[in-house]
Amino acid sequence: MFTERLPKVLYGGDYNPEQWPREVWEEDMRLFRIAGVDIATINVFSWARNQPDEQTYRFEWLDKMMDRLHAEGIRVCLGTSTAAHPAWMATRYPDVLITEHDGRRRKFGRRHNSCPNSPTYRLYAERLARRLAERYRDHPALLLWHVNNEYGLRCYCDHCERAFRVWLREKYGTLEALNAAWYTSFWGHTFYDWDEIVLPSALSEHLSSSDPDATAFPSISLDYDRFNSEALLSCYKLERDAIKDVMPDAVVTTNFQGNGTYKPLDYFKWARELDVIALDMYPADDMTPAQMAMRYDLMRGLKGGEPFLLMESCPTQLNWRPRNAVKRPGVNRLWSLHAVARGADAVMYFQLRRSLGAFEKFHGAMIDHAGHEHTRVFRECAGIGEELRRLGDALPGARTKARAAIVFDWDNWWAIEHSSGLTVDLRYVREVEKYYAAFYAHNLSVDLIGVDAELGDYDLVVAPVLYMLQPGYAARLERFVEQGGTLVTTTFSGIVDQYDRVIPGGYPGELRELLGLWVEEIDAPMVHQPNRVVMTAPLGGLTGPYDCGVLCDVIHTEGADTVAVFEQDYYAGSPALTRNRRGAGEAWYLATSPEHAMLRGLIGQLCDAIGIEPVLATPAGVEATVRAKGDERFLFLLNHNETAAEVELEGGVYVDLLSGATQAGALGLPARDVRILRMVAAPDGEKMPQMTTGRSER
Ligand code: GLA
Numbered sequence: 003m004f005t006e007r008l009p010k011v012l013y014g015g016d017y018n019p020e021q022w023p024r025e026v027w028e029e030d031m032r033l034f035r036i037a038g039v040d041i042a043t044i045n046v047f048s049w050a051r052n053q054p055d056e057q058t059y060r061f062e063w064l065d066k067m068m069d070r071l072h073a074e075g076i077r078v079c080l081g082t083s084t085a086a087h088p089a090w091m092a093t094r095y096p097d098v099l100i101t102e103h104d105g106r107r108r109k110f111g112r113r114h115n116s117c118p119n120s121p122t123y124r125l126y127a128e129r130l131a132r133r134l135a136e137r138y139r140d141h142p143a144l145l146l147w148h149v150n151n152e153y154g155l156r157c158y159c160d161h162c163e164r165a166f167r168v169w170l171r172e173k174y175g176t177l178e179a180l181n182a183a184w185y186t187s188f189w190g191h192t193f194y195d196w197d198e199i200v201l202p203s204a205l206s207e208h209l210s211s212s213d214p215d216a217t218a219f220p221s222i223s224l225d226y227d228r229f230n231s232e233a234l235l236s237c238y239k240l241e242r243d244a245i246k247d248v249m250p251d252a253v254v255t256t257n258f259q260g261n262g263t264y265k266p267l268d269y270f271k272w273a274r275e276l277d278v279i280a281l282d283m284y285p286a287d288d289m290t291p292a293q294m295a296m297r298y299d300l301m302r303g304l305k306g307g308e309p310f311l312l313m314e315s316c317p318t319q320l321n322w323r324p325r326n327a328v329k330r331p332g333v334n335r336l337w338s339l340h341a342v343a344r345g346a347d348a349v350m351y352f353q354l355r356r357s358l359g360a361f362e363k364f365h366g367a368m369i370d371h372a373g374h375e376h377t378r379v380f381r382e383c384a385g386i387g388e389e390l391r392r393l394g395d396a397l398p399g400a401r402t403k404a405r406a407a408i409v410f411d412w413d414n415w416w417a418i419e420h421s422s423g424l425t426v427d428l429r430y431v432r433e434v435e436k437y438y439a440a441f442y443a444h445n446l447s448v449d450l451i452g453v454d455a456e457l458g459d460y461d462l463v464v465a466p467v468l469y470m471l472q473p474g475y476a477a478r479l480e481r482f483v484e485q486g487g488t489l490v491t492t493t494f495s496g497i498v499d500q501y502d503r504v505i506p507g508g509y510p511g512e513l514r515e516l517l518g519l520w521v522e523e524i525d526a527p528m529v530h531q532p533n534r535v536v537m538t539a540p541l542g543g544l545t546g547p548y549d550c551g552v553l554c555d556v557i558h559t560e561g562a563d564t565v566a567v568f569e570q571d572y573y574a575g576s577p578a579l580t581r582n583r584r585g586a587g588e589a590w591y592l593a594t595s596p597e598h599a600m601l602r603g604l605i606g607q608l609c610d611a612i613g614i615e616p617v618l619a620t621p622a623g624v625e626a627t628v629r630a631k632g633d634e635r636f637l638f639l640l641n642h643n644e645t646a647a648e649v650e651l652e653g654g655v656y657v658d659l660l661s662g663a664t665q666a667g668a669l670g671l672p673a674r675d676v677r678i679l680r681m682v683a684a685p686d687g688e689k690m691p692q693m694t695t696g697r698s699e700r
């Protein structure tokens with residue numbers, strides 16, 4: 003694993019010296035020293051500079067930069083520059099340009115602008131990556147590779163259409179199989195020739211050019227999503243393989259966007275091809291700490307618990323939102339250490355120096371337009387740099403161990419949101435977030451896992467809206483429960499197979515026996531039809547009633563116990579929460595989407611019954627989470643409030659990694675402050691843990 007070899011949590015970010023004259027480079031080095039920068043991502047958007055024409059490559063500027071950074075003891079995260087093709091390429095080979103969802107072929111401009119199936123693009127991208135590898139393979143500053151940048155476009159050009167047909171042929175073999183999978187008997191869609199198949203776009207199956215979800219044929223659009231994610235991944239692999247060809251031990255990654263819940267790319271599939279996960283995190287203004295924590299947990303979930311790199315974040319204001327507030331004092335530190343608390347082994351910014359022109363001239367940076375160190379933002383950045391230095395080698399490689407997991411599946415996400423019906427209010431990520439927030443509220447550690455993950459590693463598995471069942475997954479869930487696991491799943495589960503075809507014979511399809519119930523109707527109630535969940539008897543802290551909505555199932559139990567019922571409407575008194583005992587375990591079904599209080603109560607109750615302990619009880623807005631390495635256990639306390647809080651350490655004794663002070667009893671935590679504490683003696687009732695550092699060792 004890459005990060006366990008790191009001597010400390012890395013600190014730095016994107017650096018664009020190609021925008022600056024040499025004198026500024028020197029000044030940058032001085033400022034980097036003051037700030038404690040030890041990693042710089044360079045060469046991310048320099049293709050036009052590196053290759054002025056088809057035959058010529060010029061890397062002298064990059065040689066100098068690499069040497070200069072090395073002299074400064076700064077490691078390099080080397081971009082391959084392939085996320086923005088040069089203008090000459092677009093002029094000479096227009097096939098590199100993408101075609102949009104509405105059929106418009108773009109001209110040269112912007113970035114992230116190359117068709118993933120353009121032979122020209124693929125040829126030159128691979129060639130550039132190889133050249134860079136040949137040139138810098140032995141450079142002592144080189145630490146890792148940053149291929150392309152934020153992969154993610156969708157292209158609808160003829161190259162892509164042809165490639166889609168090839169992909170489909172490989173997947174289905176025959177048109178009969180494809181017609182059956184896609185349900186083409188609907189609306190006279192039977193295909194008799196592969197060439198009759200066109201990409202699902204605003205010109206064909208899609209209902210609008212502004213909404214890539216709304217489609218007349220979810221099965222086709224779903225396959226396009228899979229195809230496009232793979233097409234972009236194949237571009238990544240092309241460059242990665244070229245690099246590894248030259249440099250077999252290279253560490254290669256690319257930065258994930260959309261705060262990790264980026265819909266167009268199946269990051270579980272991508273993760274297998276990356277040596278380390280790298281995340282770009284720009285939390286939306288209204289994002290809660292729980293929503294941020296979930297995304298970090300998803301990142302460490304992508305590679306079975308391995309730490310990741312916070313590859314980009316912004317030390318202060320952005321430029322690309324309608325309004326861009328500066329980060330208030332202490333927020334950058336809090337959020338940076340939040341990422342570390344949740345598994346990041348690097349804190350990196352976009353960007354180190356603020357640009358003077360073009361789109362990002364107002365994008366926040368460590369070094370502002372003023373150009374010196376005497377700014378609030380720089381001082382705060384330098385403070386973080388100093389703290390990461392003081393933490394030394396304690397954290398890199400440390401993991402978070404969880405006995406509970408939430409299933410997250412891109413196929414399922416795509417399929418749910420391509421479906422017309424039952425309600426636009428059913429948003430997959432939002433439903434997953436509701437369950438995550440329930441764990442988070444108790445400081446209960448939880449992993450986010452894909453559908454390939456080993457379920458036997460967990461005692462509790464929550465699979466919110468498991469609408470699409472992958473082949474064999476129902477059987478795996480059954481085995482998990484039979485062997486003593488507790489499963490929670492919800493309304494709109496077990497509905498379709500992997501082709502988005504409804505499984506006939508009653509919902510929830512293959513899960514019917516395991517859950518011990520049949521869902522006869524799924525209501526998507528209107529706003530004037532509110533409903534509530536009423537407990538048949540109080541269950542631990544669950545007393546109710548609780549507001550609910552989005553979807554409400556009309557259920558017949560077939561062996562399951564009814565734990566709560568609906569309060570209103572013609573299905574008043576029918577089951578809303580059920581439990582089915584199977585083998586040594588239990589399968590729970592929540593027939594609606596209830597308010598937070600109910601999920602918090604339910605998850606708390608289930609964990610309590612199973613014996614899954616929270617990290618620590620903390621006041622609202624104070625997060626407690628643990629990373630562990632070898633026999634060492636690090637407790638992170640983060641006060642997300644704008645007021646001070648007090649945390650009771652429950653008999654545990656700790657050493658503050660930053661101040662060296664011993665901590666026990668009540669700990670005062672100022673607003674937005676963070677503590678990183680090494681455990682010396684376990685809290686009351688807990689044994690000093692013999693830590694295992696990964697699931698593979700369990
Ligand atoms: C993305 C890109 C960066 C930069 C930032 C600005 O994350 O990867 O190049 O444009 O956005 O927020």
Ligand code: ZN
Nearest residue numbers: 117157159162
């Ligand atoms: Zn294309």
